[in-house]
Amino acid sequence: MKRVMFIxxxxxxxxxxxxxxxxxxxxxETWLEECRQAASEYLQDGNYLHFKEVIxxxxxxxxxxxxxxxxxxxxxxxxxIFVNRQRYDxxxxxxxxxxxxxxxxxxxxxxxxDGGTTAFVxxxxxxxxxxxxxxxxxxxxxxxxxxxxxxQFIDTLTGTHENLELVGYEDVRGVxxxxxxxxxxxxELMQLRFQQDPSLEEKYSELDLDEYMxxxxxxxxxxxxxxxxxxxxxxxxxxxxxxxxxxxxxxMEFEGYGQEPPILIEEPAFFTExx
Numbered sequence: 001m002k003r004v005m006f007i008x009x010x011x012x013x014x015x016x017x018x019x020x021x022x023x024x025x026x027x028x029e030t031w032l033e034e035c036r037q038a039a040s041e042y043l044q045d046g047n048y049l050h051f052k053e054v055i056x057x058x059x060x061x062x063x064x065x066x067x068x069x070x071x072x073x074x075x076x077x078x079x080x081i082f083v084n085r086q087r088y089d090x091x092x093x094x095x096x097x098x099x100x101x102x103x104x105x106x107x108x109x110x111x112x113x114d115g116g117t118t119a120f121v122x123x124x125x126x127x128x129x130x131x132x133x134x135x136x137x138x139x140x141x142x143x144x145x146x147x148x149x150x151x152q153f154i155d156t157l158t159g160t161h162e163n164l165e166l167v168g169y170e171d172v173r174g175v176x177x178x179x180x181x182x183x184x185x186x187x188e189l190m191q192l193r194f195q196q197d198p199s200l201e202e203k204y205s206e207l208d209l210d211e212y213m214x215x216x217x218x219x220x221x222x223x224x225x226x227x228x229x230x231x232x233x234x235x236x237x238x239x240x241x242x243x244x245x246x247x248x249x250x251x252m253e254f255e256g257y258g259q260e261p262p263i264l265i266e267e268p269a270f271f272t273e274x275x
Contacts, residue, residue: 061244116147
């Protein structure tokens with residue numbers, strides 16, 4: 001049971017970069033705060049965002065004389081029209097000696113027009129499970145919510161920090177950015193997650209978080225002209241003596257700020273209601 005809770009904890013915490021001159025008078029603290037404010041202000045009706053996310057996990061553990069290991073990569077790419085329309089494609093690959101044939105894959109498309117309150121999904125595995133083709137409309141539970149909340153994500157990663165420094169200035173996809181580096185306390189991050197989802201606190205009440213949580217290393221690239229986040233990388237190690245160690249890496253990239261939405265995100269013309 002403790003092993004299962006350990007793995008769930010890892011997923012809950014993550015459930016989640018050539019130096020130059022110019023604007024050197026602005027401190028790292030100012031860059032971070034202005035990024036936080038700019039991202040919050042961008043969340044207005046009609047504003048558009050294209051996002052990409054790559055999540056890498058690897059885990060090794062030993063329980064009851066049995067070894068466990070897996071690597072997992074998740075790729076997500078999609079579009080949001082704030083405040084509530086989103087569509088993305090998801091692909092997941094899991095490799096482990098403990099799974100059939102050593103590899104499992106899953107992919108689907110996700111769409112919501114109400115900020116994730118309800119959603120539409122379509123994918124080969126889903127079609128097989130439900131015996132239907134095309135989009136399926138459903139109301140997710142709190143644990144099933146797949147909506148990427150840009151505002152909450154940025155607010156969480158810029159709301160608490162240690163060892164903050166301005167590394168320099170670099171180009172990210174043609175945009176000149178200030179590159180910041182800092183750490184986020186694993187304990188503080190978990191407390192933020194508890195605030196966002198109070199059910200987690202009860203779920204992990206049996207765990208001593210001091211035994212599991214390591215600091216999270218964050219690299220953040222902030223647009224020099226608009227103070228908006230362009231790239232974020234996050235890395236963290238989660239471990240428990242005698243149970244296992246997980247390495248987690250996340251890469252996020254954001255594009256399309258200030259652009260007109262190149263696509264429409266509308267309810268599908270045809271779909272099946274989930275039973």
